[in-house]
Amino acid sequence: MLGQYLNALREQGPLIHCITNTVTMNDCANALLAVGGSPIMADDPDEVAEIAALAGGVVLNIGTLRRQNLNAFYGAGREAVRRGIPVVLDPVGAGASRLRTETARGLWKELPLAAIRCNLSELRALLGEGGGARGVDAAPEDLAASASLRERAAQIGALARRAQTMVAVTGEVDFVSDGVRTFAIRGGHPLMARVTGTGCMLTAVTGAFLAASPQQPLEAAAAAVCAMGLCGARAHRRLLEKTGREGTGSYRVLLMDELACLTGGELDGGEDIEIFERAD
Amino acid sequence: MLGQYLNALREQGPLIHCITNTVTMNDCANALLAVGGSPIMADDPDEVAEIAALAGGVVLNIGTLRRQNLNAFYGAGREAVRRGIPVVLDPVGAGASRLRTETARGLWKELPLAAIRCNLSELRALLGEGGGARGVDAAPEDLAASASLRERAAQIGALARRAQTMVAVTGEVDFVSDGVRTFAIRGGHPLMARVTGTGCMLTAVTGAFLAASPQQPLEAAAAAVCAMGLCGARAHRRLLEKTGREGTGSYRVLLMDELACLTGGELDGGEDIEIFERAD
Amino acid sequence: MLGQYLNALREQGPLIHCITNTVTMNDCANALLAVGGSPIMADDPDEVAEIAALAGGVVLNIGTLRRQNLNAFYGAGREAVRRGIPVVLDPVGAGASRLRTETARGLWKELPLAAIRCNLSELRALLGEGGGARGVDAAPEDLAASASLRERAAQIGALARRAQTMVAVTGEVDFVSDGVRTFAIRGGHPLMARVTGTGCMLTAVTGAFLAASPQQPLEAAAAAVCAMGLCGARAHRRLLEKTGREGTGSYRVLLMDELACLTGGELDGGEDIEIFERAD
Numbered sequence: 001m002l003g004q005y006l007n008a009l010r011e012q013g014p015l016i017h018c019i020t021n022t023v024t025m026n027d028c029a030n031a032l033l034a035v036g037g038s039p040i041m042a043d044d045p046d047e048v049a050e051i052a053a054l055a056g057g058v059v060l061n062i063g064t065l066r067r068q069n070l071n072a073f074y075g076a077g078r079e080a081v082r083r084g085i086p087v088v089l090d091p092v093g094a095g096a097s098r099l100r101t102e103t104a105r106g107l108w109k110e111l112p113l114a115a116i117r118c119n120l121s122e123l124r125a126l127l128g129e130g131g132g133a134r135g136v137d138a139a140p141e142d143l144a145a146s147a148s149l150r151e152r153a154a155q156i157g158a159l160a161r162r163a164q165t166m167v168a169v170t171g172e173v174d175f176v177s178d179g180v181r182t183f184a185i186r187g188g189h190p191l192m193a194r195v196t197g198t199g200c201m202l203t204a205v206t207g208a209f210l211a212a213s214p215q216q217p218l219e220a221a222a223a224a225v226c227a228m229g230l231c232g233a234r235a236h237r238r239l240l241e242k243t244g245r246e247g248t249g250s251y252r253v254l255l256m257d258e259l260a261c262l263t264g265g266e267l268d269g270g271e272d273i274e275i276f277e278r279a280d
Numbered sequence: 281m282l283g284q285y286l287n288a289l290r291e292q293g294p295l296i297h298c299i300t301n302t303v304t305m306n307d308c309a310n311a312l313l314a315v316g317g318s319p320i321m322a323d324d325p326d327e328v329a330e331i332a333a334l335a336g337g338v339v340l341n342i343g344t345l346r347r348q349n350l351n352a353f354y355g356a357g358r359e360a361v362r363r364g365i366p367v368v369l370d371p372v373g374a375g376a377s378r379l380r381t382e383t384a385r386g387l388w389k390e391l392p393l394a395a396i397r398c399n400l401s402e403l404r405a406l407l408g409e410g411g412g413a414r415g416v417d418a419a420p421e422d423l424a425a426s427a428s429l430r431e432r433a434a435q436i437g438a439l440a441r442r443a444q445t446m447v448a449v450t451g452e453v454d455f456v457s458d459g460v461r462t463f464a465i466r467g468g469h470p471l472m473a474r475v476t477g478t479g480c481m482l483t484a485v486t487g488a489f490l491a492a493s494p495q496q497p498l499e500a501a502a503a504a505v506c507a508m509g510l511c512g513a514r515a516h517r518r519l520l521e522k523t524g525r526e527g528t529g530s531y532r533v534l535l536m537d538e539l540a541c542l543t544g545g546e547l548d549g550g551e552d553i554e555i556f557e558r559a560d
Numbered sequence: 561m562l563g564q565y566l567n568a569l570r571e572q573g574p575l576i577h578c579i580t581n582t583v584t585m586n587d588c589a590n591a592l593l594a595v596g597g598s599p600i601m602a603d604d605p606d607e608v609a610e611i612a613a614l615a616g617g618v619v620l621n622i623g624t625l626r627r628q629n630l631n632a633f634y635g636a637g638r639e640a641v642r643r644g645i646p647v648v649l650d651p652v653g654a655g656a657s658r659l660r661t662e663t664a665r666g667l668w669k670e671l672p673l674a675a676i677r678c679n680l681s682e683l684r685a686l687l688g689e690g691g692g693a694r695g696v697d698a699a700p701e702d703l704a705a706s707a708s709l710r711e712r713a714a715q716i717g718a719l720a721r722r723a724q725t726m727v728a729v730t731g732e733v734d735f736v737s738d739g740v741r742t743f744a745i746r747g748g749h750p751l752m753a754r755v756t757g758t759g760c761m762l763t764a765v766t767g768a769f770l771a772a773s774p775q776q777p778l779e780a781a782a783a784a785v786c787a788m789g790l791c792g793a794r795a796h797r798r799l800l801e802k803t804g805r806e807g808t809g810s811y812r813v814l815l816m817d818e819l820a821c822l823t824g825g826e827l828d829g830g831e832d833i834e835i836f837e838r839a840d
Binding site: 030042046051255258259261 | 301302303304306307343344345346347373376377378379380474475476477523525526527528529530532533
C-alpha cells in the first residue's frame with residue numbers, strides 16, 4: 001500500500017532544502033540521495049528564501065541550534081508556506097533547554113507545518129506539556145510502553161489535534177497521525193538508537209516523501225517512517241549475517257545501503273501497520 | 281603519465297587549508313588523508329591568514345556559505361596568493377542563489393585562482409552566462425551530451441579563457457583546461473552522484489595535487505580528476521563483487537578505500553584521457 | 561584492571577555535552593554512543609549552561625574554533641566546574657595559530673580541567689613552551705622517540721605538574737599522567753592517523769569515562785586511551801583479514817565497530833601498560 005509513495009519519490013527526485021544540525025547533516029544528505037531526493041543545505045538568511053523557493057520540501061531541524069540562525073529558519077519556512085511547499089520540523093532536544101523549547105514552539109506557532117517529526121518527549125515539550133527530556137532522548141516516562149497500542153495511538157492522535165498538524169512520533173512503536181487517523185507502525189531495531197542521526201535522517205526523508213506526494217500527506221509520512229523502520233530491521237539482519245556482531249559503524253553503512261536499495265514492492269511487502277480511526 | 285603526480289603528493293604530504301562546507305568537510309578531510317595530504321579546516325577570520333601561510337594549498341568551497349564567513353575566504357585567499365600558494369575554488373550552487381553567485385564571482389574576480397572545480401552550470405553562472413542550476417546539480421541543458429567530445433572540450437577551453445584560470449569541470453565526461461590544452465577524462469560512475477560530497481572531495485584533492493606539483497598545474501589537476509574517476513569506477517566494481525547491489529553507504533566507504541590504496545602505477549594504467557590543443 | 565571502567569560507563573550511560581569541531585562531530589557522537597555514552601552537541605551561549613547542567617561530562621574541542629564561540633566554551637565550562645562535572649579540553653591545533661594557542665591557554669587558565677587530551681606539540685604550545693606544530697599534527701621533534709619510555713613518562717609527568725591537571729598525550733606511545741603517576745600505554749596503529757577525528761573521538765570518549773568514574777580519573781582516562789588503542793589495533797587486524805589492504809574508509813567503519821563491541825573483559829585482556837611513579 002505504501003510502496004507507491006516511494007516510487008513517486010524516486011520518479012520525481014524532489015529538491016529538499018534542509019536547515020539542519022551540523023552533527024548529522026552529512027547523513028541527512030546521503031539519506032535523501034538514497035531514497036531518491038536531492039538535498040541542498042543552505043542556512044544564510046540572505047539565501048534561504050531563494051533556495052526554499054526552488055525546493056519541493058523544506059526541513060527544519062534544531063539539533064545544533066544557534067540563536068543567530070533563527071532568521072534562516074523563519075525565512076525559509078515563510079517562503080515555503082507562501083508557496084505551498086511542505087515544511088517539516090524536527091524539534092531536536094525540545095525540553096532540554098529553554099532556547100530549544102522556545103524555538104520549537106515559536107516555529108510551530110508561526111508556521112503552518114506539514115509535519116512535526118520527533119520523539120514523544122520532544123512533542124510534549126513543544127506543546128507545553130512539560131516532559132522530562134534528558135538531552136536528545138525521550139524520557140522513560142514518556143514511552144508509555146505499558147499502554148495498549150490503541151491507547152497509545154489515541155494519545156498521539158490527541159497530541160496531533162492539539163498540535164493542529166500531522167505528527168510522526170518515533171519510539172518503540174512509531175506513530176503517524178493527523179488527529180483523525182493514526183498509523184501505528186512496527187519496525188526498526190533498537191540498534192538504530194546507537195547510531196546518531198537516524199531520527200534526523202527520518203525527518204529529512206519525511207520531507208522528501210511529502211514533497212513527492214503532497215496530496216496524501218498522512219500516507220506519505222507513514223511511508224517514510226515505514227521505510228526507515230524496515231531498512232533499520234533489514235540492515236540489522238544483514239549485519240548479523242555478515243559480521244555476527246552488532247558493530248555500529250557497519251550498521252550505519254548497511255542502513256544507508258538499505259535506504260538506497262529499497263523498492264516500492266519491498267516496502268509494500270514489509271509493512272507492519274495498524275490504522276486507528278478517531279472514535280469520538 | 282599522471283601517476284607521478286600522485287607519487288609526488290604522497291611523498292610530500294602537503295598541508296591543505298580548507299574553508300569548506302559543513303555537509304562534506306569530514307569526507308574532504310578523509311579524502312585528503314587518503315591521497316596523502318594533511319587537512320586543516322579553519323575558518324575564523326582571525327586565524328585564516330596564519331593557517332593559510334602554513335599550508336601548501338588553500339581550498340575554498342562555498343557549499344554552506346554564510347555571509348559572515350566572507351572575511352575568512354578573502355583572508356585565507358589573499359594570504360595564499362601573496363605567498364604563491366595555489367587557491368582552488370569550488371563555487372557550489374553558484375546560480376542557485378544570488379548570495380552564492382555573487383560570492384563565487386567576487387572570489388574569482390579578486391583572487392588569482394589556481395583552479396575552479398565545479399560542474400558546467402556553476403561555471404557558467406560564475407561567468408555570468410546565466411545557466412539554470414537546480415540546487416547543487418548541473419542543469420540538464422548544460423550537460424551538452426549531444427555535442428562531440430572535441431566540441432565540448434572546445435567549449436570548456438573557451439570558458440577557461442574567459443575565466444582566465446584553469447577549470448576542472450566534472451560531468452558525464454570530465455574536462456580540465458587551462459584555455460590552451462584541454463584534457464577530456466573518462467571515468468567515474470553515475471553512483472558517485474548519489475553520494476554527497478564526491479565533488480567537494482575532488483576539489484579538496486585537486487588542491488593537494490596542485491600543492492605537490494605547482495609547476496605542472498594542468499597535469500596535476502588532471503591527475504586529481506583522473507584519480508577520483510578511476511577510484512569511483514573501481515569502487516563500483518568492488519561494490520558489485522562484494523555485495524551484488526548498489527548500496528550507497530558501502531559505495532562511499534569503498535570509494536575512500538580506493539583513494540587510500542591507489543598507486544601511481546595504477547593511475548598510469550587506468551587513465552582514459554584525450555588531450556585537445558587549442559586549434560585557433 | 562581497566563575493564564571495570566568500561567563496564568561502569570556502559571552501565572551508567574552518561575550524557576556528554578560536546579562543544580566540538582564541525583569536522584569530526586558526527587564521529588564523536590557515534591564514538592560516544594559506541595562506548596555507551598549519550599552525546600549532546602550544543603554550542604549556543606544561551607543554552608550551554610543548561611545543557612552542561614544536565615550532563616555527566618563536558619568536552620571542549622577547539623578544532624574549528626570561531627572567536628564568537630568562546631562564550632559557549634566558557635559558559636559550559638564554568639557551569640560544569642560549578643557542579644563538579646568533569647571538563648575535558650582538546651586544544652586541537654594549539655601552536656598553529658595565535659587564536660588557537662590563546663584560546664587553549666585561556667580555557668586552561670580559567671577552568672579547573674579534569675583532563676587535557678592532545679598530542680605533545682599541542683600540550684607544549686598550550687603551556688607556552690613553543691613547539692613547532694604543523695597544522696594539527698605533532699611536530700617531529702616533539703615525538704622524542706629516541707628517549708627511553710621512562711624518560712618520556714617523566715617528561716609527560718613534568719608537563720602534567722606544570723599544567724596542574726591530568727594530561728592524556730597520544731603519540732607512538734600514549735601517556736596519561738596526573739603528575740604523580742604516569743601510565744604509558746602501547747596500542748593503536750599508525751593507520752589511525754590517516755582517519756580524521758580519531759583524536760577527537762578519544763577526547764570525547766575520555767569525557768565519558770571520566771563522567772562514569774569521577775573518583776578514579778587517572779584510571780578512567782587510561783581506560784579510555786587503552787580502549788581506543790586496543791580498538792585501533794583490533795580494527796586493523798580485522799581490516800587486513802577482511803580486505804587484505806589498508807583502505808581508510810573501511811578502517812574507520814571497523815574502528816567504530818570495535819568501540820561498540822569492546823567488552824570490559826577484552827579491555828582487561830588487551831592492556832599493554834606500564835605505570836611509572838614519580839621518583840623525586
